[in-house]
Amino acid sequence: MNLLASSWRAKKVEAEIIISYDDLESAEAVATAISPDNFKVPAGLSIKTKREDKSVVTRIKCRRKLQTLIATIDDLLFATSLAEKTLKTARKLG
Secondary structure, three states: OOOOOOOOEEEEEEEEEEEEOOOOHHHHHHHHHHHHHHOOOOEEEEEEEEOOOOEEEEEEEEOEEEEHHHHHHHHHHHHHHHHHHHHHHHHHHH
């Protein structure tokens, strides 16, 4: 069975992504930067991001196609990478 086939749909798929940082400030900056995406999701998709100690924790619940979950994780990791690069640049300039 091809799990990526467009006709295949899971009842619900959940993912938890935890990214740890060296300090609270970095974790808070990244969590704040990527959190606005939590509000722009289609029906059947839930994304919650928060800082927990020195980590950014994102929980995703998806009742849509598996491709939607994969694309969501890809978008999340891209946004996280961009936030980290921006933070690094800001620290160099500041």
